[in-house]
Amino acid sequence: MAVVPAPAEIPRRTIYRLSIYQRCLQRLRDNGVDTVSSATLAKAAGVKPTQLRKDLAHFGHFGVRGRGYPVDLLASSIGEALGRTRLQPVILVGVGNLGSALSRYQGFEKEGFEIVAAFDADPHRQLPAGALTRHLLHTDQLATFLVDHEVRMAILAVPPEAAQAIVNTLVASGVQAILNFSPTVLAVPDGVTVNSVDLAAELENLSYFIR
Amino acid sequence: MAVVPAPAEIPRRTIYRLSIYQRCLQRLRDNGVDTVSSATLAKAAGVKPTQLRKDLAHFGHFGVRGRGYPVDLLASSIGEALGRTRLQPVILVGVGNLGSALSRYQGFEKEGFEIVAAFDADPHRQLPAGALTRHLLHTDQLATFLVDHEVRMAILAVPPEAAQAIVNTLVASGVQAILNFSPTVLAVPDGVTVNSVDLAAELENLSYFIR
DNA sequence: AATTGTGAATTGATTCACAGCT
């Protein structure tokens, strides 16, 4: 019986926080800081120092006791853990109100994603000025495009009624991760991950906290 | 020693799911359904039936054993638990790329929120066609407006550098809940709730799951 | 002296299993 090599199962919450640490580290690096303690970084990221250390412990030891973490090394190690070593191509489906804004959102590019094409069911739709991609195609072309370009990620900003059908096409064409802005529950097979951002639910949820 | 009256402390995760149940119930109601079992509603909401029942149990019993939940009653009870009994005024700060899209987002209105005004630091900024509010003011006027109109909620879509300063003004003027789209950690006093939606982090987080 | 890395303790959320209604 062989020893299991290490499942490297990092909890989803941790993964999410890693992106946030990453951004803080970038800022530190820009400011010429080269070592940071868990206390300082945790404060910047809005978490407790122990949590930061536990999170990092999931995939290695990068700290120097008595000293702290080398900013550069830590940033690149997190990048690696997240699989963000190279530019990642993404498509955008749905160029309505929200989709148009997303097509121009600089934050994606800054974190290493490239929107390689946008799709819409309406052939009269146009990309807004300042969109980060030039390519606007009809949703009919989704499957062909995805297979040709080996895209693994999609951003979905279509009306809720249309969402599941699009998702089925995406999944059938090899997409493995979907960032979903339609307020619907999507069914996907194992091996495909969906992150849903439900804007109205976020606001509704907040309204509970005003007394 | 008196008995504690009941803290009615509903966990944040539950609150979030309530909004989702709410939407499913609305759809059921539109389809003329008047009773629904926890199994059916849970499926629609993408959770396990026990979880749905536990969630509801936090604030009352609405079900009829052997039968299910009356759709109408349940919807209005959840609405009440969330504090969504009347139209809730909200302001939008930041009318850039993302802010413009949010100013036209129909989903907020549909769930009972009204964007009563938008603010921007740039006096040349214009509201996009189709914006759900007519009022665009300079951020200088934030404090006065908030106090005059007793607004408790704000949507924040400004550049990260500007975010904390705006938040300080919002809090000082009585805002108790903030939906934040700036990729920054915001400091707020107790009694103020922040929900952050970090679009780039959502995408980055997803990229871990493509193998 | 300072700060990491981590087993143990705690807290919190989810799921199970079944008693209790209708």
Added chain:
DNA sequence: AGCTGTGAATCAATTCACAATT
């Protein structure tokens, strides 16, 4: 017979406390 409501059990995440290291 069917389905809710819930205490008990399980599972997961967070925090504590401290030994280990530079």
